[in-house]
Amino acid sequence: MRPSMKRWMWHGVYAVVLLALGFGVYLATARVDYDWRWERIPQYLVGTEGEEIRAPFDGFVDVADDGKSIVLNELKGAGSERYAGFDRLLVGDGDLVFQNDVLARKSGLQAGPLAVGLWVTLEISALSLVFALVLGLVAGLGRVAQNPAARHLAATYVEIIRGTPLLVQIFIFYFFIGTVLSLSAFAAGVAALAVFTGAYVAEIVRAGIEAVPRGQMEAARSLGMNYAQAMRHVILPQAFKKILPPLAGQFINLIKDSSLVSVMALTDLTKAGREVVSSTFSPFEVWFTVAAMYLLLTGGLSWLVRRLEKGMAAGA
Amino acid sequence: MLEPLIHLRKVEKRYANGVRALHDVSLDVKRGEVLCIVGPSGSGKSTLLRALNGLESITGGEVVVDGFAVHDHRTNLNALRRRVGMVFQQFNLFPHKTALENVMLAPTTVLDVPAADARARAQALLDKVGLGDRGASYPAQLSGGQQQRVAIARALAMQPDVMLFDEPTSALDPEKVGEVLDVMRQLAREGMTMLVVTHEMGFARAVAHRVIFMDGGEIVYQDAPEGFFGAPRNERLKAFLGQILK
Numbered sequence A: 001m002r003p004s005m006k007r008w009m010w011h012g013v014y015a016v017v018l019l020a021l022g023f024g025v026y027l028a029t030a031r032v033d034y035d036w037r038w039e040r041i042p043q044y045l046v047g048t049e050g051e052e053i054r055a056p057f058d059g060f061v062d063v064a065d066d067g068k069s070i071v072l073n074e075l076k077g078a079g080s081e082r083y084a085g086f087d088r089l090l091v092g093d094g095d096l097v098f099q100n101d102v103l104a105r106k107s108g109l110q111a112g113p114l115a116v117g118l119w120v121t122l123e124i125s126a127l128s129l130v131f132a133l134v135l136g137l138v139a140g141l142g143r144v145a146q147n148p149a150a151r152h153l154a155a156t157y158v159e160i161i162r163g164t165p166l167l168v169q170i171f172i173f174y175f176f177i178g179t180v181l182s183l184s185a186f187a188a189g190v191a192a193l194a195v196f197t198g199a200y201v202a203e204i205v206r207a208g209i210e211a212v213p214r215g216q217m218e219a220a221r222s223l224g225m226n227y228a229q230a231m232r233h234v235i236l237p238q239a240f241k242k243i244l245p246p247l248a249g250q251f252i253n254l255i256k257d258s259s260l261v262s263v264m265a266l267t268d269l270t271k272a273g274r275e276v277v278s279s280t281f282s283p284f285e286v287w288f289t290v291a292a293m294y295l296l297l298t299g300g301l302s303w304l305v306r307r308l309e310k311g312m313a314a315g316a
Numbered sequence B: 001m002l003e004p005l006i007h008l009r010k011v012e013k014r015y016a017n018g019v020r021a022l023h024d025v026s027l028d029v030k031r032g033e034v035l036c037i038v039g040p041s042g043s044g045k046s047t048l049l050r051a052l053n054g055l056e057s058i059t060g061g062e063v064v065v066d067g068f069a070v071h072d073h074r075t076n077l078n079a080l081r082r083r084v085g086m087v088f089q090q091f092n093l094f095p096h097k098t099a100l101e102n103v104m105l106a107p108t109t110v111l112d113v114p115a116a117d118a119r120a121r122a123q124a125l126l127d128k129v130g131l132g133d134r135g136a137s138y139p140a141q142l143s144g145g146q147q148q149r150v151a152i153a154r155a156l157a158m159q160p161d162v163m164l165f166d167e168p169t170s171a172l173d174p175e176k177v178g179e180v181l182d183v184m185r186q187l188a189r190e191g192m193t194m195l196v197v198t199h200e201m202g203f204a205r206a207v208a209h210r211v212i213f214m215d216g217g218e219i220v221y222q223d224a225p226e227g228f229f230g231a232p233r234n235e236r237l238k239a240f241l242g243q244i245l246k
């Protein structure tokens, strides 16, 4: 067989295995009489029922003659509020409404709960990533420092964080540190993830610095540069190239680990998934969708890092 | 009389693992002198050079270079190292910077020389070592001999009072050795104070004012090249020369 034919054969094997796996999933769900309702999922990604206008207080509705605007007059008090520009009116003239009742809807699309959850996950991950990078750089430099205080502090931080489960750390941040400093669930989540990832970043940074040949530091120092100058201009730029791939892997882990913050009062993508499951009773479809959305985030990050690596390879 | 540029008195160096790398080393080097240091592997030649710019701290005695007491822990070693150039066996160029940037880096970061001045000076130094047209090349794109010449230019960019060379041609292909030695010969002619650890006996004989033989961490013998290579009155040196000139 020619080599190219052989290669196509193995591509074929790959496709067959994938198909077999898919068929296996189908059979498995057929056994438990699961009925797939994929059509229920899109509404949780993108809402079509339109933006709601809700009453800010209890009061009576006064609809204008042309039906294009309404005025809400406060029941106990002199407040009044005028609304216009809606597409569907849900109340009639003279109706008594209570605070938070829906008065009217504007048509248009808005983010469904899964999309909102995706956004929260993205926000938490991006913020934690920035803080983890700073924390990891400082701790990594501490690990390789001459100063014993810096070295021991950094080592202690890394050991404690790497030796305890992230879920336990999240509880500690949420219930203890969060309470003491009165942090929001969001801030506590970001802090826990940043501190956790920072410890791993520190080890990556340390390994990267140690992988730069000793002669580089000696050459820099013998030119009269001080330690900080040598680190900044000579060691770290070289270390950065070595640490980019493991760093990218760590940040992909960060996105996945962020699903654990759903144990707090915080509606990230995973929590949103749980909520949607409880209102649709379609767990398979929802969790497959959620998994695909995480893949979208992690795949996007991998793609970005590959581009960055290519750019750097071209630069030097 | 002028004070010597380098003054060593009873220098001792014992590494943490107990190896005694230098023992009772005393040495004076005058401004403008070219000194070659030879000796078998492990005799302490590198340690001696590295003690001069404080890359290695000594465990006894005194080292004074260019007025700086290197053995004194209060001395600002960064200030000393600006005055002392060092060239390594493995070149140690900065791989993420071009040849020109390698030469510019220390003047711009350490001496705050404006970039334009540093660039002009770096270009002049690359011209001097015969690499004026390779400024934009990265170290990986240069041959060993070219890299070592850039490394010499990089050290010269700080306008040092003394240059230390630790086996600068040992990592080179034989046909590249000459181009590096030529640059060093030119430097010596311009009156640079140089300490050169080398196995190039031809260079030592032709360029050095004085040759030093080290063995077991001690300076065993020293003389002007004529006497050193002509009729050394030392058995260990004779044996060493017999080995190396064979």
Ligand SMILES: Nc1ncnc2c1ncn2[C@@H]1O[C@H](COP(=O)(O)OP(=O)(O)OP(=O)(O)O)[C@@H](O)[C@H]1O
Pocket: B015, B016, B017, B019, B020, B021, B039, B040, B041, B042, B043, B044, B045, B046, B047, B048
């Ligand atoms: N960092 C170190 N820690 C412990 N021992 C060392 C260290 N550096 C050198 N030594 C030892 O000190 C002695 C002198 O070493 P040095 O490198 O100065 O010799 P050298 O004359 O330069 O040898 P070579 O010709 O092989 O370069 C050797 O025995 C060596 O093993």
Ligand SMILES: [Mg+2]
Pocket: B045, B046, B047, B166
């Ligand atoms: Mg040596």
